[in-house]
Amino acid sequence: MNLRHLIFFRELAHTQYMAKAAENLNISQPSLSYAISHLEQELGAPLFEKDGRNIKLTSFGKIYLEFVQRGLTELDHGQALIGQLLNVNEGHIHLGFTYTLGQRLVPELVTEFQKDQANQQITFSFAQGNTVQLLTDLLDEQYDFVLSSYVAAIGDQNLRNKLTFTPIVQQEIVLAVPNDHPLASRTTVSLNEIQNYPLIYFSKNSGLRSLLDNLLKTANVKPNIRCEIEEDHTIIGFVQYGYGIALVPNLPQLDHSLVHIVHIKESSATHQIYLVLKNNHFSPPSSSRFQNFVENYCQKNFTAKKRLI
Numbered sequence: 001m002n003l004r005h006l007i008f009f010r011e012l013a014h015t016q017y018m019a020k021a022a023e024n025l026n027i028s029q030p031s032l033s034y035a036i037s038h039l040e041q042e043l044g045a046p047l048f049e050k051d052g053r054n055i056k057l058t059s060f061g062k063i064y065l066e067f068v069q070r071g072l073t074e075l076d077h078g079q080a081l082i083g084q085l086l087n088v089n090e091g092h093i094h095l096g097f098t099y100t101l102g103q104r105l106v107p108e109l110v111t112e113f114q115k116d117q118a119n120q121q122i123t124f125s126f127a128q129g130n131t132v133q134l135l136t137d138l139l140d141e142q143y144d145f146v147l148s149s150y151v152a153a154i155g156d157q158n159l160r161n162k163l164t165f166t167p168i169v170q171q172e173i174v175l176a177v178p179n180d181h182p183l184a185s186r187t188t189v190s191l192n193e194i195q196n197y198p199l200i201y202f203s204k205n206s207g208l209r210s211l212l213d214n215l216l217k218t219a220n221v222k223p224n225i226r227c228e229i230e231e232d233h234t235i236i237g238f239v240q241y242g243y244g245i246a247l248v249p250n251l252p253q254l255d256h257s258l259v260h261i262v263h264i265k266e267s268s269a270t271h272q273i274y275l276v277l278k279n280n281h282f283s284p285p286s287s288s289r290f291q292n293f294v295e296n297y298c299q300k301n302f303t304a305k306k307r308l309i
Contacts, residue, residue: 005035013065090121091286096134097147104252113293122286131207144287146276149207164277168298171271172250172308175262178242184260191219198226198244
């Protein structure tokens with residue numbers, strides 16, 4: 001079905017006068033007549049009937065007009081939205097990030113980005129989740145990009161040729177213990193000192209899980225895992241009430257009056273954060289601008305200064 005014919009039909013339905021509709025459309029009357037006849041043939045029903053010197057919609061035409069107007073309006077909205085998305089100074093960014101990044105990194109990045117007046121019309125939608133969930137949704141194009149841990153595969157699905165992982169910042173991994181714990185008097189600890197204590201561990205859905213597994217394996221530590229939890233604040237809650245100790249990112253909003261934070265002596269106790277993009281996926285200009293900002297900001301303010309978050 002020809003889209004231009006639908007536009008012609010809508011105009012003629014509004015004017016109900018062939019000459020006026022042709023003039024408004026800047027086409028000849030024969031061209032308009034041909035378009036309407038072709039449309040009626042496709043539908044197998046008359047859309048107009050004579051009304052003296054003018055024409056009017058048939059009952060079929062009235063019904064069809066409702067759908068045509070609705071469809072063309074949606075197309076107009078879609079065209080306007082695409083135009084907005086292609087405007088580097090406007091647009092909307094769908095950003096996904098892991099739970100631990102909501103306390104500092106993402107709010108800092110968005111706030112600093114929008115300090116530039118040219119970026120103040122760019123809007124954001126935010127969503128949080130574990131790394132596996134976020135990357136699955138990124139593959140389904142629910143996000144423009146994601147800030148998360150690195151994962152090589154999800155189930156049987158290899159991600160190496162589907163996603164691009166760009167390292168941006170690192171988080172320090174620390175040990176959280178109850179305030180009355182034997183290790184609460186320490187400022188630093190080696191990983192081999194924790195294996196005799198019950199450990200609250202990140203679940204397998206967390207991007208931190210493989211990191212912690214490798215960290216403990218390298219240190220020849222067999223963890224005494226008491227339970228597995230996905231979200232860091234819940235883990236801290238269990239630590240606070242003495243259920244166990246936990247290896248967690250050094251979150252800026254950790255309340256040190258509730259738990260004691262002990263730094264890990266091993267230099268490998270860091271968590272790499274990545275900016276993740278889907279390969280061969282079109283990024284609107286506003287999204288590309290923010291991606292470049294994130295990489296440059298993190299390089300300047302963290303990597304170059306050897307700062308962790």
